[in-house]
Amino acid sequence: MNPRAHLIKVREVISETADAVSLVFDIPADLGPRFAYAPGQFLTLQVPSDRTGSVARCYSLSSSPHCDDRMTVTVKRTADGYASNWLCDNVAAGSLLTVLEPAGNFVPPSLQRDLLLCAAGSGITPIMSILKSALTVGRGKVVVLYANRDRRSIIFERQLQDLTRKYPRRLTVHHWLESERGLPTARGIAGWAKPYRRHDVFLCGPAGFATAVQRGLGELRIPDRAIRQEAYRSLTDNPFEHHTPVLAAASPAADSGTARGDTATARVEIDGATHTLPWPRDKKLLDLLLDHGIDAPYVCRESACGTCVCSVKQGRTRMIMNEALIEEELEMGLTLACQTLPESDDVHIAFDQ
Ligand SMILES: Cc1cc2nc3c(=O)[nH]c(=O)nc-3n(C[C@H](O)[C@H](O)[C@H](O)COP(=O)(O)OP(=O)(O)OC[C@H]3O[C@@H](n4cnc5c(N)ncnc54)[C@H](O)[C@@H]3O)c2cc1C
Structure with a gap:
């Protein structure tokens, strides 16, 4: 199971309109720090499915960390949608849902501006x-x-x-x-x-x-x-499914089929530790970290949600796709791990956002 996933109780379901409900969560005190959030972030909910085991869907927090006591998401039914209808039809006060910790970068850098x-x-x-x-x-x-x-x-x-x-x-x-x-x-x-x-x-x-x-x-x-x-969309990946590490004993060249010598070196600071890893030039940074069993944050893996944002401290990288970062953030050296490939031989990355 994803180490960022937790079983959370729904305290209340509020009917907002004919086709939208708010789910108010009871976050246990010991999970408070892990569920601290910024305005504009979202939760990812696991919705059971007979067909696929489960699906994962993101729902933005409609509550404010500054004036609301409880975390709340608001779900609107999508015509013929699977998860939104399941949530609206099945969740009641007392239901338990598996939820990923808050993520996303749709967050104002300053709440003081107009x-x-x-x-x-x-x-x-x-x-x-x-x-x-x-x-x-x-x-x-x-x-x-x-x-x-x-x-x-x-x-x-x-x-x-x-x-x-x-x-x-x-x-x-x-x-x-x-x-x-x-x-x-x-x-x-x-x-x-x-x-x-x-x-x-x-x-x-x-x-x-x-x-x-x-x-x-x-x-x-x-x-x-x-x-x-x-941009609202349904995830195609399921971050609740376990990502099996491809362990580091295998040579990096063997990992990806990349020729020896065609690797850069990544120095990655994350959760207070620094890892130095050979980085095949065709491997995305997030895949590299997960392959080595490093618990990097991610949700969509499609460049949209911004969960895997990190800083390039030294060296050059490029992104295959970018839907989440704006110009100002790119100029600050931010990148999305799920889309990042190395350009220079040595790259220093920090998950410091
Ligand atoms: C960052 C972010 C924030 C968001 N915030 C909100 C929000 O605040 N409020 C909100 O309402 N929406 C939000 N969304 C959108 C939300 O995540 C979903 O995309 C939306 O609810 C539609 O999902 P759905 O499953 O109902 O519909 P769809 O994804 O359209 O459902 C159809 C899909 O489900 C599959 N499917 C159908 N039946 C099954 C089954 N039995 N088992 C498995 N799969 C099946 C189909 O193959 C198809 O792929 C957000 C999205 C993102 C990315």
């Missing part, structure tokens, strides 16, 4: 955590654009109203209802967002919405690389 938060549908969950946190501990302005099919599908409508009343000078919530205005358009979003173009932008919603927001903000000269985005 924020422009764009969400559609269930994309409101990490946005809710970020906005409650910013209002509680920050001093900046928070502007929310929230798109939904119709009024009945708005998740957290009441909470958003209450927060707007409590912070009238700092919070503005703008609903875009498809039933009244049609699908969100780039032009409509650009017109609305113009006064907020210097805010830090966070975006979470389906592809069509994300494209409209990116185009709209593009008209305001906000480049895609400045927009932090969380």
